[in-house]
Amino acid sequence: MNYLIETIGCQMNVCDSDMLVSIFSAYGASKANNLSEADVVILNTCSVRSQAEQKAFSYLGRVKEFKQKNPCIKIVVIGCMAERLGPNIKKRFSSVDLIIGAKDIGNAALKIMSLFRTDYSAKKVKSEIKSKIVRYITIMRGCDNYCSYCAVPFVRGREVSINCETIVNECSSMVKNGAREIILLGQNVNSYQYEDVNFASLIKKTAAIENLERIRFMTNHPKDLSDDLIKIMATEPKVCPHIHIPMQSASDKILKAMNRKYSYEHYLGLIKKLRTAVPDVSVTTDIIVGFPGETDEDFEDTLKAVKTIRFGGLYVFRYSPRPDTKAAEMIDDVPFEEKKRRHAVILKESNKISIEIVSEMLGSTQQVLAEEIKNGIIKARTKNGRKVFAEGRKEYIGKHINVNIKEAKINSLFGDIV
Known part of the structure; x- marks a missing residue:
């Protein structure tokens, strides 16, 4: 079986795609370089934003045209969009052979291989991803926060933490195969709890792996980021001084409507505490503009926060309603052109700050x-x-x-x- 994987979305999707590659490699399957070489094309999808779904539909359209001339190729759709839309994908694209949702991703490899009449048995083969210096590992799946704009709890399910020993063993295997940096992934890594092991404890255990040089993690939720984690960042040399903490807005009114469960004052206090404990820490963030009810004053609060905190980098998104979410029931009252303007203003300010920060490194x-x-x-x-x-x-x-x-x-x- 020759396979081609197209991945759309977050690093957790990248991690899931890597997992498929590892399993396929163990069973002797080979990675194709393009559609012409592939027996099966696997589209790993995202449903967090409408643009990600449109990108997936566009890709399926191109593959559909290819399949009309090459009917033997199999098309598989996996991940969050597959979970959310399910059979509706098949209605729109009858050429799709298999749909596997995000909640069933652990069984995806075997289900895909079952499309082919081949007796697969594990073989000792060289992994397709063996040479990666930086590797991702998912430590938990799902989310219990139910932010009003976010579809993740509906497509990935409730929070489930993965066995600590399993994680550490997998990280050790990655390091033996050449990895030097491990990135621990979860929708909210701060909520990790497997029996008596919390997230800070998991980092300690991971840091003990011989020849592992760097540890990063994402994503963090401001309401759950603990003093224990900050202490680990300050004292464990393998933990990188870089943390991604989505702020989303600096307006308490909007944060409440988003169901974020913290205030801007709490968020700012967290940043100050981090920078005191880890002076060279780089803090990056996510911001949503144009959320329902966001006034000019609310937006100015967020812009002021960007100037005050001086993030090392940020991702800014224009709000768009996602099906099944609480925010989808709200009136989307910020005009699209105003969302574009606010997006551009935040991005311009962020770029200005980034240039100032990196310019200080010239000559170093x-x-x-x-x-x-x-x-x-x-x-x-x-x-x-x-x-x-x-x-x-x-x-x-x-x-x-x-x-x-x-x-x-x-x-x-x-x-x-x-």
């Missing part, structure tokens, strides 16, 4: 982990998450190198290895 020497090389250019990353590019050699990959920074852009640094 940064220790970075070399992740990959392409056309003689190494892509690396600082501990606090900044991408760095420099000319180099293949043997640097997986190692720490020092780079003297010569040029700075919004999201990237460029320099020479010293």
Whole structure:
């Protein structure tokens, strides 16, 4: 079986796709380079925003045309959109052979292989993803927060934490296969609890893995981020000084309507506490503009917060209603053009701040982990998450190198290895 995987959405989807690759590889299946080589194409979908679903439909349209000329190819849709829309996908695209929702992702590989009349048995083969320096691992699935705008609890289900021993063993295996950085994933990693092991304890256990050099994690919820986690970030050298904490809005009225369960004052206090404990920490965030009921004053509160906190980077999204959510019942009263304006204003301010932050690094020497090389250019990353590019050699990959920074852009640094 030759397979092609197209992944849309968050890093948890990337992790799920990697899981499929590992299983397929163990059974002797091969990764195709394009549609023409594939026996099956697997579309791993996202349902968090309407744009992600439209992207999936567009891809299915292209594959449908290909299948008309190559009827033997199988089409499989998995993930969050598959969970939300289910059989409706088949009604729109009769060419789809199999639909597997996010809640059944653990059985996806075997269900996909069952489409082919082959007696699969595990083989000792080289993994398709063996050489990755940075690896993701899902530590929990689902979410219990029910933010009013978010479809995740409906498509991924309630929170379920994965066995701590299973996680640590999988991380150890990744490190033995060349990984040097592990990123722990969950909709809300701060809620991780398996028996008597909480998230801070899980990080301690993961940090004990020999030859593992860096640990990151995402995503965090402000209401659950504990003092224990901040202490771990301050004292465990393997934990990177980089944390993503979605703020969404700085208006308490909007935060309440979003069902976020914290105030802006609480969020700001959390940032101050983090920066006191971990002075070089880079804090990134998510912001939604144009949420129902967001006035000019509410938006200005958020813009002021962006200027005050000076995030290391942010993702800003225009609100769009998602089916089944509480916010979908609200009046979407912010005009689309105003959403676009607010989006542009936040992005402009964020870019201005990012340039100021990275410009301070000009002339400095940064220790970075070399992740990959392409056309003689190494892509690396600082501990606090900044991408760095420099000319180099293949043997640097997986190692720490020092780079003297010569040029700075919004999201990237460029320099020479010293």
